[in-house]
Amino acid sequence: MKKYLILIAVAVAFSAGVLSCVQARTIKITSRSKGVELELLRKAVDEWMAIHKGKHKVEIITLPHESNNCFAQYQGWFGAESCDVDVLQMDVAWVGVFSDYLASLDEYCTNLDMNDYFDIIKENMYSNDGHLIALPLYTDCGLLYYRKDLLEKYNRSVPKTLEELYDTALYIQTEERKDESKKNKFYGFIFQAKAFEILTCNFLEIIDACGGAIVKNGVAEINSDKGIYAIEFLIKCMKNITNRGVLTYSEEDARGIFQLGNAVFIRNWPYAYTLMNGPSTAVAGKIGIMPIPPSASGGKESGALGGWFMTVSKFSKNKALAADLVIYVTSKAQQKLRVASSYLPAFKSLYSDKEVLEINPFIANMRESLLNAVARPSKSFGKNYSKATSEIFNTINTILTDSLDESPEDFKPQRLMKRLNDKLNTLIKKQNEKKTDAANDNGKVGFFKRIMNCIS
Amino acid sequence: MRIRKVETSKAKEKKTDFSNWLFLAPCLLVLILCAGWPLLRSIFFSFTNASLDNLNQTDFIGLENFVSLARDRDWWKAVLNTFLITCISVPLETIFGMVVALILHTNFKGRGIMRAVVLVPWTIPTIVSARIWGWMLNDSYGIINELLMKASIIDAPVAWMASNFLSIMSMIVVEVWKTTPYMALLLLAGLQSMPQDCFEAAEVDGVPFRKTFVSIILPMMKPTIIVAVIFRALDAVRIFDLVYILSSGNNANATMSVFARRHLVEYQDIGFGSAAATALLFFIAFLTVLYISFNKKKLNSLD
Numbered sequence: 112m113k114k115y116l117i118l119i120a121v122a123v124a125f126s127a128g129v130l131s132c133v134q135a136r137t138i139k140i141t142s143r144s145k146g147v148e149l150e151l152l153r154k155a156v157d158e159w160m161a162i163h164k165g166k167h168k169v170e171i172i173t174l175p176h177e178s179n180n181c182f183a184q185y186q187g188w189f190g191a192e193s194c195d196v197d198v199l200q201m202d203v204a205w206v207g208v209f210s211d212y213l214a215s216l217d218e219y220c221t222n223l224d225m226n227d228y229f230d231i232i233k234e235n236m237y238s239n240d241g242h243l244i245a246l247p248l249y250t251d252c253g254l255l256y257y258r259k260d261l262l263e264k265y266n267r268s269v270p271k272t273l274e275e276l277y278d279t280a281l282y283i284q285t286e287e288r289k290d291e292s293k294k295n296k297f298y299g300f301i302f303q304a305k306a307f308e309i310l311t312c313n314f315l316e317i318i319d320a321c322g323g324a325i326v327k328n329g330v331a332e333i334n335s336d337k338g339i340y341a342i343e344f345l346i347k348c349m350k351n352i353t354n355r356g357v358l359t360y361s362e363e364d365a366r367g368i369f370q371l372g373n374a375v376f377i378r379n380w381p382y383a384y385t386l387m388n389g390p391s392t393a394v395a396g397k398i399g400i401m402p403i404p405p406s407a408s409g410g411k412e413s414g415a416l417g418g419w420f421m422t423v424s425k426f427s428k429n430k431a432l433a434a435d436l437v438i439y440v441t442s443k444a445q446q447k448l449r450v451a452s453s454y455l456p457a458f459k460s461l462y463s464d465k466e467v468l469e470i471n472p473f474i475a476n477m478r479e480s481l482l483n484a485v486a487r488p489s490k491s492f493g494k495n496y497s498k499a500t501s502e503i504f505n506t507i508n509t510i511l512t513d514s515l516d517e518s519p520e521d522f523k524p525q526r527l528m529k530r531l532n533d534k535l536n537t538l539i540k541k542q543n544e545k546k547t548d549a550a551n552d553n554g555k556v557g558f559f560k561r562i563m564n565c566i567s
Numbered sequence: 568m569r570i571r572k573v574e575t576s577k578a579k580e581k582k583t584d585f586s587n588w589l590f591l592a593p594c595l596l597v598l599i600l601c602a603g604w605p606l607l608r609s610i611f612f613s614f615t616n617a618s619l620d621n622l623n624q625t626d627f628i629g630l631e632n633f634v635s636l637a638r639d640r641d642w643w644k645a646v647l648n649t650f651l652i653t654c655i656s657v658p659l660e661t662i663f664g665m666v667v668a669l670i671l672h673t674n675f676k677g678r679g680i681m682r683a684v685v686l687v688p689w690t691i692p693t694i695v696s697a698r699i700w701g702w703m704l705n706d707s708y709g710i711i712n713e714l715l716m717k718a719s720i721i722d723a724p725v726a727w728m729a730s731n732f733l734s735i736m737s738m739i740v741v742e743v744w745k746t747t748p749y750m751a752l753l754l755l756a757g758l759q760s761m762p763q764d765c766f767e768a769a770e771v772d773g774v775p776f777r778k779t780f781v782s783i784i785l786p787m788m789k790p791t792i793i794v795a796v797i798f799r800a801l802d803a804v805r806i807f808d809l810v811y812i813l814s815s816g817n818n819a820n821a822t823m824s825v826f827a828r829r830h831l832v833e834y835q836d837i838g839f840g841s842a843a844a845t846a847l848l849f850f851i852a853f854l855t856v857l858y859i860s861f862n863k864k865k866l867n868s869l870d
Contacts, residue, residue, distance in 0.1 A: 177816075179833060183832040190619040295722065295723035295724060296723075305815055306817040306818075354707070354726070355706070355726040356724075356726035356729055357729075358726065358728075358729035359706075359726065359728045359815040364705075364707075367707065367708065371707075494618075494835070497833050497834055497835070501833065501834070505818045509817060512729065512730060515730070516730055
C-alpha cells in the first residue's frame, strides 16, 4: 500500500512538473540571496504581480551562494533545454557564454533609452549578432572599505597606492594588537580568497591596479612581470596583514570580520556598505570607501566589474510575459529603490539624480569607479570560461596556501604562474578553434548525434 | 512412488524458479533503468569527448580521456586524499564503534534511549551536519577555536579549512563523528547475535574483560567487523557532500567524486568527467569484489 502511495506521489509530482511547463501562467525567476537581494526582488515581483492583478504568478528560485555553482546549474538547465525556469539572473561575465540560449529581447524593449547605460555594461547586453539579450538588474564594482576612525586615531592618510595600503595596514594591525583583547584577531586587510569566482575578481583587481591584465589582445598575460608583482603583493599580504582564514572566505564571511571591528581594510562589493553601516555593527558610521588604489610601480585605480543581469531563457514558454517581468524589475524606478541598499544602478543619469544622492550619498563616488572598472576576460574563453576561471582561482589559492605552508626554498610561485599562463593560452586557442569549427560545419548533423538521439 | 515425488518436487522447483524471477522482475527492471543504464552511459561517455553544451560534436576518442586522467596531477591528488580519508577514518570509526557497541551491549538503565540517541549524528543529513561543522570550524566565530583557546590549547584561532593537511584532518574528524554510530549499530547487531553462554562462562571463571575481549569477542565478531569495514570503506571512497561543503574549493583538497563532479558539471566536460567517474567506479568495484569474495568464503565455511 505504502509503495503504491509513493508511486502515486511520484506520478503526481512528475505530471505537476510537466503541466506547469505547459500551462505557463507562472513565471519562474532565479535570484541570488547575498545580502538583501532576495528581499528586494521579492518586493519588486510582488509589485509586478499587483500590476497584473494577480493574474500571473511568479515563483522565485533561490540560487546557491557561490556563483560557480549557479553557473553549473544554468549549464545543466540549458543543456537539458529545460523550460523549468523563465527568467535567469546572470553574472555579467556569463551573458556572452550563454548567449546561444537566451531569448532576444529586441521586440519587447523598443522604448528603452540605451544610451543611458554605462558603456562597459552595454557591451555585455548584446549577443554576438547584435540582439539585446540581457538587461542589468544592478551593477557592481569591487571597492576598498577602510575604517575612518582607525586611520584618524593613528594619524594615517587614506592610502594612495597599494604599497601604502600595505604599510598602513601593517602599522595599524601591529598597534591594535597591543591591546590584549585584539591580540590574535585583528587584521590589516581582509579580502576573499576562497577558491571560487570571487578570487578571480580579487586577483583581477590587483593585477589591473598593478598595470597588468589576465588576458590582453587574446594572449594570456598573467605570468608577465606585472602579474608576478601582483601575486607577490598578495603573498606579502597573506603573510603579514591578513587572516589565514581568507583562503576560505567569500563575501559574507569577510564582511563578518570587518563588521565586528576586527580589520582596517576590506575589499568587498558595494552591497556591503549598507549592511556594514547597519545598527548592530561595530563599525557603523566609521566606514570610508575608495577604489582599489594603483600600485606605485604604475597602474590605475581599479575595481572588478560585477553586477547581475536579468535574461529570458530561449526555452521559456512565456517569453513575452517573462520579458515584461524583466523590464519591470530592471527598470530605472526599481534601480532607484535598490540604491537604498547600495546596489549600484546601471543608468548613468541616476548618479546625478538628486533623490538618489539623498538616499545614499555614497553613490556619488561610484560613477568614477565604474568608469575605471575592469571586466573579467570571459569573452576570450567563451564556453571554456568556467574552466579558465577555475584554473585561475585554484592556482592563486594554491600559491597563497603554499606561501604559508611551504618552506621558502620549496615555494616557487613562478612555476605555478607559468603553468597557469600556458593553460589559459591553451583554452583561448581551443575557443578560437571552436569558433572556426562551428563556422565550417554549420548545420551538419553528425553520425554521432544521430546515435545519441536514438539512445537518449 | 518415490520417483514421482522427486519429479513433482523438481517441477515445483522449476515453478518457484520461474515465479522467483517474476517477483524479481519489477525490481530488476527499475534497477536496470535507474542504475544500469546511467552507469553504462557514463562508461560509454568516458570514451568520447562529449561536452554538455554541445553534444552535436561528440566523437569517439578511445582511451585519450584515461591517458590525460593518468597524467592529471589534480586527479592523483584527489585519489590520494580519498584514500587518506578512507584509510584513517574507517579504522577510527571501527574502534570507536566497537567501544560504543560494547557499552550499549551492557545492561544499564535507559539503554533503549541511549541506543536511539547515539544514532543522531548518522540520521542528520550530511549536508546539514557539514554546514553545522563548517560554522563550528569557522576560524573567526567558530566554537571550536573558542573552546580550544579557552582551554589554552591554542593561542590564536586556527583556520581549519585553509591548509591542505588541516582541512583533510578536519574532514576526517567530521566523518568519524558522523559514521561511528552506523558502525556501532552494525557491531552491536553482531554482538547481540553472539551466544551469551560464552560470556557467562567467562564471567563464572573470572576471566578479566580484556582477555574476554581478545579471545572471545574479537574472534567471534571477525566476520561482522570485516563486513562492516568493507561497507564503510565503500562509502568512504565515494565521500562527496562533506568535502564539497567544508573545503575551500581548492582542487588540492578535493576527493575523487568532487573531482568528477567538477569536470562533469562545472566544466561541462562529460567525456573527461565520465572517465574520472569510471575510474572511481573501478576502485569501488575492486572493494566490492573483495567483499563478495569474502562473503563467499564465509558462506562456504558455514556449509
